[in-house]
Amino acid sequence: MTDLLRSFDYVFPTEICYGENIVAELPHRIKRDGISSVLLITDPGLKDMPFTRKILDVLKTGGVRCAVYGGVEANPKDHNVQSAAALAREKGAEALIALGGGSPMDCAKAVAILAPQGGEVRDYEDSSRIGEKILPLYTVPTTAGTGSEVTFSAVITDSRAKFKFTVKSPRIAPRAAFIDPQLSVSMPSALTAATGMDALTHAIEAFTARNANPLSDAAALHAVDLINSFLVRAVKTPEDMEARAGMMLGSLIAGIAFSHSDVASVHCLAEALGGMYDSPHGVCNAVALPVVMEYNLEYALDLYARIARVMGIAFESSEEGARRAVERVKFLAVEVGLPRFSELGIRESDFPVLAEKSAQNGSNRDNPRPMKSEDYLELLKILQRG
Structure with missing residues (x-):
């Protein structure tokens, strides 16, 4: 808390x-x-x-x-x-x-x-x-x-x-x-998926960032609820105005949350990838989110468990809840058809530079787990293995 x-x-x-x-x-x-x-x-x-x-x-x-x-x-x-x-x-x-x-x-x-x-x-x-x-x-x-x-x-x-x-x-x-x-409504399904997972990343990182506060927490959790409820519908039935409205509001409220908290290591990686490769920001966030959550797990058990509860997931312990939250995020990424990291064309020879750029990002300090360049290098290797 x-x-x-x-x-x-x-x-x-x-x-x-x-x-x-x-x-x-x-x-x-x-x-x-x-x-x-x-x-x-x-x-x-x-x-x-x-x-x-x-x-x-x-x-x-x-x-x-x-x-x-x-x-x-x-x-x-x-x-x-x-x-x-x-x-x-x-x-x-x-x-x-x-x-x-x-x-x-x-x-x-x-x-x-x-x-x-x-x-x-x-x-x-x-x-x-x-x-x-x-x-x-x-x-x-x-x-x-x-x-x-x-x-x-x-x-x-x-x-x-x-x-x-x-x-x-x-x-x-x-x-x-x-x-x-x-x-x-005119957004293609792939863009709806990538931007929606970007919004989910904002909400989850805002809630777990070390700079979070009670007001950003409230916004972040409501955003998680909306995005979890409406993302798949918006991707699969693009004319569904309730789903479009739920996603617009989820994105808005996630923006309110992270602008008054911070983002963290998912964004550090995504911004390094976007800077070097011009890769789509939302896609980079989406593919990195579940892997970074898993890497952070022991440092954020109670926080991830609260996210699981907001997602409507039942569990008996914080550890179970946290792991099920990670699994739900993995499922969403697959359900909306996002690519794997290995499909983004990132050269393994660039991993050390990407890791260093990630560690230099101003949001690195707010990740729940302390992160150095060697941690980002390990994350990149995990992502590459898929």
């Missing part, structure tokens, strides 16, 4: 606007803040989607000028941030809208700093350099996975060093998040 006597802060500056067709309220919310010109940041796959055109029409009708940057790559790169920030300055954008999954939203958070403050994006890895002049950000998620619509951190890839770094400050928290489960 989380130490109930330990001090903590809980800041939540983002307004949440949830419901079908909620994006119709976007122009009103933006104009209420005295803003008339925005830059919409998204990725190449979304910039010409019907719902993107609908949002642009809603903004135009509502009297908000909108330019579009549609070049965000998966695992957003530093040069994506630089290009979008240059366009924001050129167009005189007074605010930003991020549309899509975690990549556009993380990119937009960094642009919110860079456009008014200048410099290189990695300058702001040191949060003390983030000044007060930040462009307001409004988020519209189209995937149920990252929770980035409400978090105040952005993970960006240094394209030269092939290393993911984090820009983090409550100042870059979105001003408002517009969450409509209908926007996730």
Whole structure:
């Protein structure tokens, strides 16, 4: 159980606007803040989607000028941030809208700093350099996975060093998040599966992180319940709006949880893999989650047992509950058709570098089991054996 006597802060500056067709309220919310010109940041796959055109029409009708940057790559790169920030300055954008999954939203958070403050994006890895002049950000998620619509951190890839770094400050928290489960219906099943397992990773790591607190615990456990209940349905029956809503809310609530706790070794591995190989973040989290849970087992028996209870699993001891939670996570990954680690094309010769990068990750300190580079090397070998 989380130490109930330990001090903590809980800041939540983002307004949440949830419901079908909620994006119709976007122009009103933006104009209420005295803003008339925005830059919409998204990725190449979304910039010409019907719902993107609908949002642009809603903004135009509502009297908000909108330019579009549609070049965000998966695992957003530093040069994506630089290009979008240059366009924001050129167009005189007074605010930003991020549309899509975690990549556009993380990119937009960094642009919110860079456009008014200048410099290189990695300058702001040191949060003390983030000044007060930040462009307001409004988020519209189209995937149920990252929770980035409400978090105040952005993970960006240094394209030269092939290393993911984090820009983090409550100042870059979105001003408002517009969450409509209908926007996730167009996601392919494989993306639904990967992003859903990403959200489950957020919830489980938030609950077991050493920096957890009672409020993040409550959010994390509710998120586990929702994702466990609705992930398979969302993958197998994509038009099931109850399942889509359950996953959108599960992802959102998991985002609230880990932004006020932390993630841990699953993310350390996933970010190392994404930095070096540009591998999909959700897939990397999904394949690593049960293996890391098993590795952590003796350090988190009671925590994993509580997760098992939330998943509706009966057991007689904490050890049994913890092991059954790991088995349930393994089952979910197989049930939704996620690939094995050995299918990701990771070279064994890179394992030592990946292990070292994982150990250097800022979230490494919050894993329930103390982890060194040799532990990550062992995890990579276990993953490779499958």
